[in-house]
Amino acid sequence: MYAYDALDDRLVRERAAQFRGQVARRISGALSEDEFKPLRLRNGLYLQLHAYMLRVAIPYGLLNADQLRALARIARRYDRGYGHFTTRQNIQFNWIRLEDAPDILEDLAAAGMHAIQTSGNCIRNTTTDQFAGVAADEIEDPRPWAEIIRQWSTLHPEFSFLPRKFKVAISGSPNDRAAIAVHDIGLSMARAPDGGTGFRVWVGGGLGRTPMLAEAIRDFLPGEDLLSYLEAILRVYNAEGRRDNLYKSRIKILVSALGIDRFRELVEAEWALIRDSALRLNEAEISRIRAQFAPPAYEVAEARQFAARRMEDTAFARWSTANLFSHKQPGYAAVTVSLKPAGGIPGDITANQMVALADLADEYSCGEIRVTHRQNLVLAHVRQDRLYDLWRALDSLDLATPNLMRVTDIVACPGLDFCGLATARSIPVAQRLSERLAEIDERHDLGELTINISGCINSCAHHHVGHIGILGLEKAGAESYQVTLGGSSAEDASLGKIIGRGFSADEIVAAIETIILTWLEQRRDGERFLDSLRRTGPAPFREALYGQD
Amino acid sequence: MPLIDYGNGNPAIADDAWTHVADGAALPPDRPATISLERWKAERDGLSGRNLPLGVRLESHERIEEILPDLPRLALIALDFPNLNDGRHFTTARLLRERYRFGGQVRATGQVLRDQIDLMRRCGFDAFELAPGKDGASAAAAFEEISVVYQPAADTRPTAAQRRNRPPEQAVAG
DSSP states (O other): OOOOOHHHHOOOOOHHHHHHHHHHHHHHHHHHHHHHHHHHHHTTTEEEESSEEEEEEEGGGGGEHHHHHHHHHHEEEEEEEEEEOOSSOOOEEEEEEEHHHHHHHHHHHHOOOOOSSSSSSEEEEEEEETTTTTTOOOOOOOOOHHHHHHHHHHHHHHSSSSOOOOOOEEEESSSSSSSSGGSSSSEEEETTTSOOOEEEEEOBBBBBOOOOOEEEEEEEEGGHHHHHHHHHHHHHHHSSSSSSSGGOOOOHHHHHOHHHHHHHHHHHHHHHHHHHTTOOOOOHHHHHHHHOOOOOOOOOOHHHHHHHHHOOOOOHHHHHHHHHOOOOOTTTTEEEEEEOOSSSSSTTEEHHHHHHHHHHHHHHSSSSSEEOOOOOOEEEEEEEGGHHHHHHHHHHHTOOOOOTSTTTTEEEEEEETTOTOSSSOOOHHHHHHHHHHHHHHHHHOSSSEEEEOOOOOOOOTGGSSEEEEEEEETTTEEEEEEEEEEOSSTTBBBBBEEEOOOEEEEEEEEHHHHHHHHHHOOOOOOOOOOHHHHHOOOOHHHHHHTTTT | OEEEOOOTSEEEEOOOOOOOOTTTTTSSSSSOOEEHHHHHHHHHGGGGGGSEEEEEEEEOOOOOOGGGGGGGGGGGGHHHHHOOSOHHHHHHHHHIIIIIIOOOOOEEEEEOOOGGHHHHHHHOOEEEEEEEEEOHHHHGGGGGGGGOOSSSOOTOOOOOOHTTTSSSHHHHHH
C-alpha cells in the first residue's frame, strides 16, 4: 500500500501544526465560531450533540496494522475506547475535546494519516471497492488512481470552498462494489481499443433530499488525463453550481438543471483548454504510485484443509460461505470481518478489537486492513489453509458474525444518539432489527438482503439504495420511520420507492418483519428479495402493511 | 483596513494607494480608483481619457469574461468574497492569471481571513484586504504554514510530483 514519502509526511505535519494555531486562536477568541467552523470542518471536526466528533480519513479504505493500532490508541486516550466506521470508509470518534484535536492530528500524522477534508464543502475522501487488487473481475487496480486523486484534491486551492461537499468513487471492475452511481463523480475503469487504461466517467449522482443516479458524461477518458478532466468538471461546478439554497447545491442539481448534454459541453470546452497542461500525469509518477500497490508475495497454498474443515464444522462452513470473497490468487481468500453482531451498533469497534485485529492482520493478511462502505472490515490476503484458525480468533473477538450482505448486515448512521442534524435515532432501530432478523434469517436463509437506516434526510446511511431503506423523520415531536423498497447501489443501481405512510419507533421492527414474511410467501427458489420485488412490484407488501385501504 | 501586498513575492503590510469609488460618486482627481463592473460597462468609453490607474470590482456572481477585451486598460481587478463559503472567485483568479494572462493586481476583498489567503495566493491573488479588525502582521505568517503543494496552480510552485520526478542533480540542488 502507499507509504508517505518525505513530502507527504511534511504536509500532514504542517497541516496539524496549522490547525494547532487555529484552535489556539479560537480558544483565545481571535477567531469567532463562525470563522472557525469551516476550518475545523476541513480538519474533520464536527460539533455534535454531546461533544466534538473527529472523522479521520482512511483514503480509499486502506489501513496498515500500525495505523489501526494508532487509531486504537486515539480511541483509548482521547475517546471512550471505541470508534465508528462510516459509509465513506472513514472512522469517527464521538467524544473528542476541542483542545485535544491538535494532538490527535499530530498522532495521526506520525502514523501517516490525517483528517483533511473529511467534512466541509470540499472534495472528500475518494472511495473504492474493498476488494481492489484482489478481485478476479477487475480491469485494473483502482487504488493507485484513488491515491493520485487524494493528492490532487488535498488542499486544492481552487476547490476548497465549493457550493457543497463533493464525493468521488472509483470501481476497478464492471461489477460495481463502490456504488459509483450515487457519487458526484463516478469512475469506472475501462480499456481503450489500443489497450491503454482509462475511465468511463459518470457525474451527478447522489442521495440526500433529492436522490439521483449519475449520468454518463464520457465513455472513455485516458488515464493520463484524469486530473485535467476532474478539474474541468469541478471548475464548471464551482462557477455554475447554486449557492442560494443548501439543498440545491450539489452537482446533481446543476447537471439535471442544465441537462447532461449541456453540462457535458461546458466540461468538454473547459477541458479542451486545460488538457495539455501540468495536470497531465506523467508516466514516472503513475509508475511510482502504482509500484506501491504491487501485490504482496503470495505463497503456494493448498485448499484441501479448508474443504475438510468446512465438512467438520458447520459454524465455520456457514461463516466461510457468507463472509469470503474469492481471490484472484489460487489458494487465497478475502475475508470480511463483520462489525454487525446481532444487537450491536453497526460499524462500531472497540480499541481492544482494533489492536487484536491489527495483530491478526499481521499474522494472516500481510499487515493490511480495509474498510468497506458498508461499515465492515476486510482482511484481503488470507491463505485458505489458515482460514479456520483465523475464524476461531475472530470468533473469540465477536468479529465473526456470518452475515455479509445479509439482512443483519445493517448500515446505519449515528443518528439522534450523536448527530446534531439527525431527526430520529437509527442505532436502536438497527439493534432491535438485527436481533429480530437474525432469528428469521436463521430459520429461512434469506440470502442477500440489505437494510440501510438513515436518521435524517441527509442519507448518510444511503437508505435509498438499501434493498429495504429506513429513513427516520420527526413528525409532531415523535420519531417516524419511512420505508423504501427496491434500492440497490450495485451495477444494477436503483433508488428505493416509498411504500406508504411511516411507522413509529414501536412499529418499525414489526413492519420490516411483515415485509420479509410477505416476501417469503412470494419467493421463488431461493431468489433474492430484490429480484422478487422487481418481479411482483410493491402491491403485496403494501397490502400486508396497510390492508386494502 | 489592513492590506497585505504580495506583489513582490514577499508579503508586506502596505498603505493602500487605491480608492474604491461607489457608484454615482466622483472619481478622485489624484488617486488610482476602482469602480464596479456595472459602472465600468456603462462608463468605459468616457473614462478613456483618464490618466490614473483604474480597477474594476467584481461581486462573487459576476464573470470576468464580460470585460476580457478591457483587461489591458485595467491595473487592478478586485474580487469580492461576500462570506466564508462563496469560493467562485478562486476560479476567477486562476482564469485571470493562467488563461487571460492578466498582469495587474488581483485583490481579494470582503470576508478575507488569514486562513484563506494562502489558498488565494496559490490561485493568483497578490493583494489581500483583510476583513475589518483583523491583524495584518500576524496574518502574513499564514503564507509560511504549508510548504508542500500537490497541484499546479497560478503560483507555479513545483508540485510534489514535479519535485519527486526531477532529474537527480536538480533534486540535490533544490
